[in-house]
Amino acid sequence: xxxxxxxxxxxxxxxxxxxxxxxxxxxxxxxxxxxxxxxxxxxxxxxxxxxxxxxxxxxxxxxxxxxxxxxxxxxxxxxxxxxxxxxxxxxxxxxxxxxxxxxxxxxxxxxxxxxxxxxxxxxxxxxxxxxxxxxxxxxxxxxxxxxxxxxx
Amino acid sequence: xxxxxxxxxxxxxxxxxxxxxxxxxxxxxxxxxxxxxxxxxxxxxxxxxxxxxxxxxxxxxxxxxxxxxxxxxxxxxxxxxxxxxxxxxxxxxxxxxxxxxxxxxxxxxxxxxxxxxxxxxxxxxxxxxxxxxxxxxxxxxxxxxxxxxxxxxxxxxxxxxxxxxxxxxxxxxxxxxxxxxxxxxxxxxxxxxxxxxxxxxxxx
Numbered sequence: 411x412x413x414x415x416x417x418x419x420x421x422x423x424x425x426x427x428x429x430x431x432x433x434x435x436x437x438x439x440x441x442x443x444x445x446x447x448x449x450x451x452x453x454x455x456x457x458x459x460x461x462x463x464x465x466x467x468x469x470x471x472x473x474x475x476x477x478x479x480x481x482x483x484x485x486x487x488x489x490x491x492x493x494x495x496x497x498x499x500x501x502x503x504x505x506x507x508x509x510x511x512x513x514x515x516x517x518x519x520x521x522x523x524x525x526x527x528x529x530x531x532x533x534x535x536x537x538x539x540x541x542x543x544x545x546x547x548x549x550x551x552x553x554x555x556x557x558x559x560x561x562x
Numbered sequence: 563x564x565x566x567x568x569x570x571x572x573x574x575x576x577x578x579x580x581x582x583x584x585x586x587x588x589x590x591x592x593x594x595x596x597x598x599x600x601x602x603x604x605x606x607x608x609x610x611x612x613x614x615x616x617x618x619x620x621x622x623x624x625x626x627x628x629x630x631x632x633x634x635x636x637x638x639x640x641x642x643x644x645x646x647x648x649x650x651x652x653x654x655x656x657x658x659x660x661x662x663x664x665x666x667x668x669x670x671x672x673x674x675x676x677x678x679x680x681x682x683x684x685x686x687x688x689x690x691x692x693x694x695x696x697x698x699x700x701x702x703x704x705x706x707x708x709x710x711x712x713x714x715x716x717x718x719x720x721x722x723x724x725x726x727x728x729x730x731x732x733x734x735x736x737x738x739x740x741x742x743x744x745x746x747x748x749x750x751x752x753x754x755x756x757x758x759x760x761x762x763x764x765x766x
Contacts, residue, residue, distance in 0.1 A: 414694070414742030427743045429693055430636050485611050492619050496634055499616050503604035503637035 419469030422515035426508050434500040435554050441494055443552040453537045453550045460560040467527035473516055474531040475557055476509040486547030567654035570645045577668040580694050584629045589647040597623040597648045605639035638744055640664045670739055670748035673697055677735045679756035684724040684733050695739050704732040729760030
């Protein structure tokens with residue numbers, strides 16, 4: 411339905427309210443991206459796009475990225491704008507819900523990590539740690555559509 | 563010193579078909595207008611954001627005792643909710659919902675539907691209940707209950723074509739909703755039956 415999507419990563423099957431997450435992000439995208447002064451850098455796409463990740467590594471890199479956003483990004487994205495904070499909360503809680511399912515796949519060995527996804531995620535962390543934490547978090551949040559587009 | 567303003571009581575949630583409302587009993591202060599403010603806290607805030615609370619601006623300093631929290635309850639996780647009262651400079655403690663709320667507990671009602679026989683075409687009109695809903699429609703020729711057919715409608719259009727009917731035959735339909743986000747379905751609607759135009763005996 412327009413509401414929910416089932417994502418298949420090999421044997422791992424994850425149901426995700428993509429419409430709700432996209433609606434939450436679209437509502438604040440301009441606001442968040444306006445807070446990101448460094449337009450020349452990318453957290454998720456430098457040096458290579460997510461699209462270069464092998465399909466066998468998709469589950470692992472997705473799991474890594476959901477951990478990344480839940481554990482490291484959202485908490486540094488608090489703003490002075492109550493509406494933006496509500497939408498970030500909406501996205502963060504949806505990510506938490508999806509991560510739980512990805513974690514279950516991982517526990518059932520359905521989300522194996524190959525060399526490529528490990529390297530790719532290391533690069534993303536290096537990009538992230540290359541900036542001060544608030545700038546890095548806001549940039550990562552502003553790039554959420556890159557992740558969502560890649561997932562879809 | 564002013565008596566402390568009592569915190570709102572009887573805080574509860576009314577949740578039907580993925581629409582969620584927080585309600586509470588009014589705080590009565592003679593001759594005064596009492597205003598209320600609502601905040602929520604998702605599992606993310608409890609676990610990763612120092613148990614922070616987020617205000618709902620549409621329900622800040624309101625005089626009513628109902629708040630539509632649907633837009634903020636937008637993930638299938640457990641939420642905490644609280645309300646406090648204000649009268650001028652006086653402010654109450656927070657009254658907090660007993661227990662957490664997860665939208666997975668919303669009550670799902672059978673869909674409103676209208677079955678139409680348009681000549682030989684069996685059509686059904688389904689209520690638009692929002693993007694989270696899909697519909698499972700069962701239909702069969704009367705007296706052939708064992709040959710039930712099914713159609714899953716993922717996005718509501720005004721009218722759904724189910725089948726082409728035999729002249730003069732009677733067909734029955736019933737439907738239920740399904741919400742993928744919480745992986746639950748409603749009970750089935752009442753069965754509705756209609757008869758196709760024309761009369762079989764006329765052609766014998």
